[in-house]
Amino acid sequence: MRAQPKASHYIGGAYTESQSGTPFDSLYPATGEVIAKIHPADDAIIAAAISAAKEGQKVWAATPPAERGRVLRKAAEILREKNHELSVLETLDTGKPLQETLIADAASGADCLEYYGGLAATLTGEHIDLGGSFAYTKREPLGICFGIGAWNYPIQIACWKAAPALVCGNAMIFKPSEVTPLSALKLAEALTEAGLPAGVFNVIQGFGDVGAKMVAHPDIAKVSLTGSVPTGAKVAALAGEYLKKTTLELGGKSPLIIFDDADIENAISAAINANFYSTGQICSNGTRVFVHTAIKEQFLKRLAERTGDAVLGDPLDEATSIGPLVSKAQLGKVLSYMQIGQDEGARLVCGGGAAKVDSLPDGYFVQPTVFADVKDDMRIAQEEIFGPVLSVLDFDNENDVIARANDTEFGLAAGVFTKDIQRAHRVIDQLQAGTCWINTYNLTPIEMPFGGYKKSGMGRENGHAAIEYYSQIKSVYVEMGGVEAAF
Numbered sequence: 001m002r003a004q005p006k007a008s009h010y011i012g013g014a015y016t017e018s019q020s021g022t023p024f025d026s027l028y029p030a031t032g033e034v035i036a037k038i039h040p041a042d043d044a045i046i047a048a049a050i051s052a053a054k055e056g057q058k059v060w061a062a063t064p065p066a067e068r069g070r071v072l073r074k075a076a077e078i079l080r081e082k083n084h085e086l087s088v089l090e091t092l093d094t095g096k097p098l099q100e101t102l103i104a105d106a107a108s109g110a111d112c113l114e115y116y117g118g119l120a121a122t123l124t125g126e127h128i129d130l131g132g133s134f135a136y137t138k139r140e141p142l143g144i145c146f147g148i149g150a151w152n153y154p155i156q157i158a159c160w161k162a163a164p165a166l167v168c169g170n171a172m173i174f175k176p177s178e179v180t181p182l183s184a185l186k187l188a189e190a191l192t193e194a195g196l197p198a199g200v201f202n203v204i205q206g207f208g209d210v211g212a213k214m215v216a217h218p219d220i221a222k223v224s225l226t227g228s229v230p231t232g233a234k235v236a237a238l239a240g241e242y243l244k245k246t247t248l249e250l251g252g253k254s255p256l257i258i259f260d261d262a263d264i265e266n267a268i269s270a271a272i273n274a275n276f277y278s279t280g281q282i283c284s285n286g287t288r289v290f291v292h293t294a295i296k297e298q299f300l301k302r303l304a305e306r307t308g309d310a311v312l313g314d315p316l317d318e319a320t321s322i323g324p325l326v327s328k329a330q331l332g333k334v335l336s337y338m339q340i341g342q343d344e345g346a347r348l349v350c351g352g353g354a355a356k357v358d359s360l361p362d363g364y365f366v367q368p369t370v371f372a373d374v375k376d377d378m379r380i381a382q383e384e385i386f387g388p389v390l391s392v393l394d395f396d397n398e399n400d401v402i403a404r405a406n407d408t409e410f411g412l413a414a415g416v417f418t419k420d421i422q423r424a425h426r427v428i429d430q431l432q433a434g435t436c437w438i439n440t441y442n443l444t445p446i447e448m449p450f451g452g453y454k455k456s457g458m459g460r461e462n463g464h465a466a467i468e469y470y471s472q473i474k475s476v477y478v479e480m481g482g483v484e485a486a487f
Contacts, residue, residue, distance in 0.1 A: 022040075024037070026038060030323065041206045055198075068166065099319075132481060146224070147172055148175050175210060188201055215238045247451075254286045255288045255415070256274055258417045259423065262419065273441055274415065289393065341391070349392075411434060433453055447463055
């Protein structure tokens with residue numbers, strides 16, 4: 001099984017290869033086999049990407065916004081036409097089940113390109129009447145933006161960063177995670193096919209050292225990272241040293257609060273989506289599930305029954321609902337937290353260890369796991385696990401659960417389930433999280449801004465809000481009369 005690209009990098013509208021450096025492997029998590037070998041970017045590749053982006057950005061910034069929009073919408077059409085091919089590639093690279101990647105990856109990336117393509121001609125400034133004289137504003141590009149992707153949603157994240165950057169007239173150099181390096185190259189192909197000028201979107205590969213060189217490069221105007229809090233802190237520190245504009249979408253330990261009047265089946269569906277979708281590898285997951293004591297045992301019983309219906313297996317089989325974790329390292333991390341939960345005294349409701357798939361004995365599979373009687377100070381309730389581990393915590397009082405939900409360094413997401421609409425809004429208003437849901441969880445339409453409070457990041461992706469982070473306002477005062485001076 002192979003998914004080897006034509007070359008490791010995509011610069012100036014074409015594939016190109018590094019001439020130095022030790023290649024690294026891209027693995028299929030269901031088998032552990034190598035599906036591609038990728039060369040990290042050397043200094044020559046970085047210089048070529050910067051040069052191509054500088055030239056491409058000049059052309060792109062001079063392109064009428066409506067035309068930019070047509071290019072993005074055409075790229076969206078291309079992604080949709082190739083959705084099955086791209087979904088298979090994403091499954092091979094991430095291990096996520098094909099039933100997920102067919103609807104949640106390239107397809108959502110296409111939605112993003114289409115949305116910003118539709119906004120292109122609307123990105124206008126304003127006229128300010130000053131009583132005779134006047135001022136006006138115009139929105140201008142930043143220059144070259146550097147995007148750093150995460151491994152859980154490779155092509156979606158690439159689109160979330162590229163689309164608003166490009167519609168504002170910027171160029172982008174994108175570095176995928178070294179764990180999932182493949183699909184961003186296909187996005188670059190689609191953009192070129194759609195008519196994007198050479199050099200406006202480039203892909204380079206590598207590890208943290210490549211990212212650090214790019215962040216520190218004087219020609220990079222903006223850095224956008226999706227990743228962990230420790231990585232975000234390093235990027236923010238380096239970007240701050242060089243006064244780069246920065247957007248960070250980081251991790252979370254988000255609360256999902258289920259009141260006693262909630263529709264239990266819907267709440268369980270949300271808890272499943274918030275913990276087991278993509279094998280739990282989603283930054284916004286609601287991994288602290290606060291359940292009112294009046295319905296706790298009913299909730300746990302039904303959750304265990306439905307979790308037993310999960311289908312672990314070949315990710316390329318559309319009947320599979322849970323695939324492997326993305327890597328051996330992630331497997332080890334998640335298994336260690338499953339043991340920590342048991343050692344801390346949480347009640348193991350189901351799961352709790354590695355899973356065996358007979359046809360894929362070398363895959364990185366774990367059991368979807370539910371812990372009950374979890375206390376706020378347990379590590380499984382405090383630390384981001386990034387795997388299918390759901391912690392149920394008890395509560396009786398609304399004010400108490402709000403305080404406990406907010407007692408974390410994170411603030412990416414939160415959810416509330418209740419039939420009392422006044423309580424729903426009252427609770428959401430007090431939760432310290434940037435992205436919230438009422439009676440659902442983890443739906444992230446491109447029209448809605450996405451991002452976090454506290455250590456979960458800075459800035460916003462998606463919606464009109466993202467435009468503010470990929471453009472700058474120029475104010476122009478126009479004097480229509482004379483100019484007075486003291487002398």
